[in-house]
Amino acid sequence: MSEEKKNNSFIPLSRPTIEKDEIREVVDTLKSGWLTTGPKVIKFEEKFKEYVGSKFAIAVNSGTAALHLAYMACGIKDGDEVITTPLTFASTVNMLEVIGAKAVFVDINQDTFNIDVEKMEEKITSKTKAIIPVHFAGRPCEMDRILEIAKKHKLLVIEDAAHAVGTEYKNRRIGAGSSQAVCFSFHPIKNITTGEGGMVTTNNEELADKIRLLRFHGISKEAWKRYQKGASPLYEILVPGYKYNMMDIQAAIGLAQLKKLDYFIKIRTKLAKEYNEAFRNMAGIIHASMGGDNFRHAWHLYIVMFKTEYLKISREEIMLELQKRNIGCGIHFIAIHLHPYYKKKYGYRRGDLPKAEYVSDRIVSLPLFPKLQTADLRRVIESVREILENYKK
Ligand SMILES: Cc1ncc(COP(=O)(O)O)c(C=O)c1O
Incomplete structure (x- = not known):
């Protein structure tokens, strides 16, 4: 690629790292004669529970399915209230809505972008059934405090760890x-x-069994077990379940990825630090907070906040300026209570959750992925610097 072309090539917001080992695992599965839930899913579940340190792990076909099944298996139902953050993706709250439960939002902590645990107890009522902390961008919520509040009020805790x-x-x-x-x-x-x-x-264990049952039609025996040599193909429907099972083709990619996870996080952390050092002294921008001693940030996203009150352009125009410079960006997230469905159904208005709104109006996610080249990261930084200079008030 010519120097000029390289200097202006598109830098995506994110890009998965797919290498020879992922391809080898997938080809191995394709050649094996078994593509759907089978030995690779079982192995991926084993390796994943070993990695996180849990007793059980149940693989499904999306994070949304994971939330839906966890809510159902925990017994969250019609009429229940559930405490969560407004600064999250659709799934956290939509999956409550589809089972008839209501999300009750607690505003965020503006330094961490996570739910403000000190405001949680004010929102607990006799209908509250659970707390759903979301570890925003890969930074953990204050779990000790959340578990303490849950214990005091006899609430369940289901973590949305999609980023974590x-x-x-x-x-x-x-x-x-x-x-x-x-x-x-x-x-x-x-x-x-x-x-x-x-x-x-x-x-x-009981919860794990329920989730396993619900992920595949509520059928007593998974296909992998029924179609083995000499196995009985008989099955029974025990509950009306879903079709949320993960395929072996997917688990094959996951097995190769899991081995590299700590390495990926190491690179993500290094890149995030480099962004932070550059943005630290720029007026008009608040860089991501690096965090403290008692946790490891997974750096799923690198998010900055533009202080648009000191700039002549809006956040939307800033994103257009980045796109003009061939730089991909995103918004994680538009606060849930500002979306038409939730506004209409529950009557939310601007001003209800001021911190989440302030952040939601100003955040931009910048490119962050393990193969992001230093030269590209510097091009992002220089572009942000140029936009801030050009449009300062
Ligand atoms: C906070 C959060 N929860 C849940 C999900 C749902 O995950 P999936 O896209 O795998 O369904 C996402 C996805 O981006 C998310 O950001």
Whole structure:
């Protein structure tokens, strides 16, 4: 590639790292004669539970499915209230809505972008059934405090760890903890991918069995077991379940990715540090917070906040300026209560959750992935510097 072309080539927001070992595992599966849930899924579940330190791991076909099944298996139902953050993806809340439960939002902590644990108890009522912390961008929530509040009020805790594959909190991996269930995502933007995919981890055997049953039509025996040589093909429907099972083709990618996860996080951390050092002294921007001593940030996303009150352009225009410079970017997230469905159904208005709104209006996710080249990272930094200079008030 010519120097000029290289200097202006598109830098995506994210790109999965797919190498020879992922391809080898997938080809091995394709040649094996068994493509759907089978030995590779079983192995991936084994390796994943070993990695996070949980007793059980159940692989599914998305993080959304993981949340849906965890909510159902924990007994969240019509009329229940569930405490969560407004700064999250659709799935955390949509999956409550589809089972008739209501998300009750607690505003965020503006330094961490995670749920403000000190405001949680104000929102607990006799209808509250659970707390769903979301480890935003790969930074863990204050789990000790959340579990303490849950214990005091007899609430369940289901962690949305879609961003937190590899996050550590007080020397333990997210997924190993004392909450009822932890839900992960392996969408291609995540720290490890299976194409699409998800996982629920738990230390509760009964819950694990329920999730396993619900993930495949509520059928007593999975296809892999029924179609083995000499096995009985008989089966029974025990509950009306879903079609949320992970395929072996997906698990094959996951097996290769999991081996490299810690290495991926090491590179992500290095890149995040480099961004932070550059942005530290730039006016008009607030860089991501690096974090403290008692956790490992998994750096799923690198998010900055533009102080648009000191700039002549809006966040949307900043993103257009980045796109003009061939730089991919994203918004994680538009606060849930500002979306038409939730506004209409529950009557939310601007001002209801001021911190989440302030952040949601100003954040931009910048390119971050293990194969991001230093020269490209510097091009992102220089572009941000130029935009801030050009449009300062
Ligand atoms: C916070 C959060 N929860 C859940 C999900 C759902 O994961 P999936 O896309 O694998 O269904 C996502 C996906 O981006 C997410 O960001």
